[in-house]
Amino acid sequence: MTVSEGTQAILLLTARFADWRGDSPDPLTPAEWGRFAAWLKVRRLQPADLLGGPPSDLLEGWSDSRVTIPRVERLLARGPALALAMDRWLGSGLWVMTRADPAYPSRLKTRLGRNSPPVLFGCGNRELPDAGGIAVVGSPDAPPADRAYSREVGVGAARQGHAVISGGARGVDEAAMLGALESGGTAVGVVANGLLGRCSSASYRRHLIAGDLALVSATHPEARLLASNALQRNHYIYCLADAAVAVRSATAGGTWNSAVENLRRGWVPLWVKPTEDAAPGNAALAGLGARWAPLQAADIRMEELCERAALPHTPTLFPELA
């Protein structure tokens, strides 16, 4: 398994191949790559052309205070690092896709535009991330009742022909995904870090091989956990989905922040689980425009969750977006 020269060029410019920073310059951020890629397009250049000869010849006329030509050259010179990383990752059954890939999730591109990740690493069925589904989010430490509810949402999604999109973490994520997978459904797990380890775990491996599951990550597959990656990951979960169910949220932290961001941006309809113990975040999210989901997960009709009418209309709460 190898990747095309175009993908090689994009990886060289935008990806890390290890946590170790060394003296290589930082890879281009999604936005930086967006600017650079747009310029290449105007010049009728393909990313692969950058590997054909000295890049400085091709880059005449490019000027950007952050994306300097020496930085581009140094990034492109990381060929052996790329090769070692690709051998290890593709050799372990992972795949790589860039924005140019036909299977690259269109929802992500539409909703995030230039901020959508230039490269996605993944494992399992590569068609699944572009197929939409029901996002299920919530805390890893959710009590048993919440985990049972999550599982039921997963089971229901599977029965009604929808995929589950979640974070692949313990608690709510795992319950929803395994609920779907064990009922014959499909799932997409978006992980913030450590994709490689997650793919080799006994609980997911079988489903990855069978093609019911995809695990994806925008960070390199052996990265340590960084808070910024985790927040990005939460956004990607919403942006891959058609609707979202927040099972349990505090009024701060990852679940809360990304749920609020989803309400601000109007990505997908957000539903919250009615809670007996008045989890403070669930009610607060309802106050910001989320809808209450049925008390019994078995009563959820997935089609209804996805209706555009359920999108929050709360411009007054977010005046800066009005």
Add this chain to the structure above:
Amino acid sequence: MDRTQAERLLHAAVGRSDATFRDGQWEAIDALANDRARLLVVERTGWGKSSVYFIATRILRDQGSGPTLIVSPLLALMRNQIDAAERLRIRAATINSSNRDAWDSVKQRILADRVDALLISPERLSNESFVETVLMPIAGRIGLLVVDEVHCISDWGHDFRPDYQRLINVLRQLPPNLPVLGTTATASNRVIADVSRQLGDIRVQRGPLVRDSLSLQTLSLPGQASRLAWLAQRVPELPGTGIVYTLTTSDARQVAGWLSQQGIDAKAYYSNVEGEGFEDSSTYRQHLEDQLLGNELKALVATTALGMGYDKPDVGFVIHYQVPGSIVGYYQQVGRAGRAVDRAFGVLLSGREDGQIVEHFRTTAFPPEADVEKILGALEDSDGLSVRELQAQVNLRQGQVQKVLKILSVESPAPVLKRKTKWQRTPVRYAMDTERIRRLTGQRELEWREIQDYVRTDGCLMAYLRRALDDPESPDCGRCANCLGRPVVDATVDRGLTASAARFLRRAERAFSPNKQVHQDAFPQYGFRGNLRPEVRSSDGRTLSAWKDAGWGAMVAKHRLAGRYGDELVAATAEMIRERWRPSPKPEWVTCVPSLRNPDLVPDFAKRLAGRIGLPFRAAVRKIADNEPQREQRNSFHQCRNLDGAFGISDRIRATPVLLVDDLVGSGWTLTIVAALLRRAGSGPVHPVALASIVR
């Protein structure tokens, strides 16, 4: 950079201002440094490949490129390469398993851009922590990649190696903006085609392989004793210093031991060879290589571990004690002789055992499918297991487990992946490629037949080798034994020497040390755990022979089958104990390890041995459980667990030193545990002795 400028660099490199490029050297440098191309160079050893990559390195460095990474099976640059590098102001560094202490400083120097060429061995690429901590951090700066002995990446080659499989997997992922040089001195058309297909879009440059000063000869001497005798007589007559190749490690030790005993300066060289006073095997191997380079030895007796790239200009002879598996492999080894000398000899001895050894290599090259399935099955149900944990789950030797993991981990995609110390099953469907294994095994059989023909041919030997390597020209050499119609090295064998060699072969006595650390949880009944306490440990023991070998070992095997160990073996064992071993404190009684399957065999032998050395025999050990045969236990966990509760000790034990007799010793666990039981029951020190050791 044009040819004239490059030639100035060549003058600097070789230290002579009249030097000119050999055929093809400038073309190769031009392709790498100016076109940043991928290039496969097929040229004989000594053609000057290192000049090519050092000059290309100098040019690229002057243009601001990163350092050159050289992947080579050599442990260190040869002296002449280091000199050439220094004269070109190329700062070279080596990272391999023997200089771990230096890794950090080398890494820092590379990151500070103070290294121009870095040499690593291919097996480093399969070492996850090396890749992660050393290679990845510097891999952002490599300017030129050199792969030495690139024919090893082709499984059509005679010498395909798993470490090179990993290398080819990495090469396949390389973007096209990095120049790559592959070099080899031995490659048939088919191998060249395969290598260029795998590397994709690579230019091939090929030169003639002839070696003008080399006189070849073949000589069939079926018995090992006659071959040893021939060596002892002829090696001193041969010019300069040289190499004797053997097929196995134990043959290398034996031949070197025999030659030393005959007053010839010879030492054994193989992959894990240890030398007293040397930190580890690599350091000792480098020392041996240096000794041969400096002509401080008459001969190095080596396995294929004395490998590729060993570039000594004045090797006077290369003798093969046994026939290697392929003609290409043979050419590669014999081609080490006679580069910069007028006269050199390449003699291929063939013996009775060659075919068996080669067949063993062939049939064990790939692990049995059942082993692979066991290991994948165990990994399937886990999130990751260490080799030790795997061994507790599957009854396979550590070596077998590691071999399976190695073969699987270099597949692409691979069904297993090592992360830190644990092996994980990856989400990759896997079925063993039995078709490929069949093809490779067939290929090896073909190669074996081909070299058999070389041994038998009456045509020119050099021409035969060149044809086998697809060298376009192969006229008769006029200097081999067949061209001359007479031996180039005297073929007669001295009778007296043959008799001494036969005596030498028979004496394969070996000391062995008991095991000290038992497997956790393996002895719930006996209650042994961790390190065995000194007061229950056995003393060091002795074996009379190596199982089935040319000395007593063959007789042990024969008598065991017949059901009685003859008096010759009793006499030989008694002689060994009394005259050479002399265990101390002196044993005062004899006992033995009993067996339910064969209740008389060992006690009968032990009783006669006791009589012969004048000590009383006591049946102090009883077999009380019918456990599985110990030889079917493949790793130490299973070997330990199988013994738990198997033996009982009689109530009245003499508190004096005892000789503990068994017939065969494999892992040594039976003797270790029986000795511990005896000592716990109150015996004095236990001296174990056995008829033969089974080395796996």
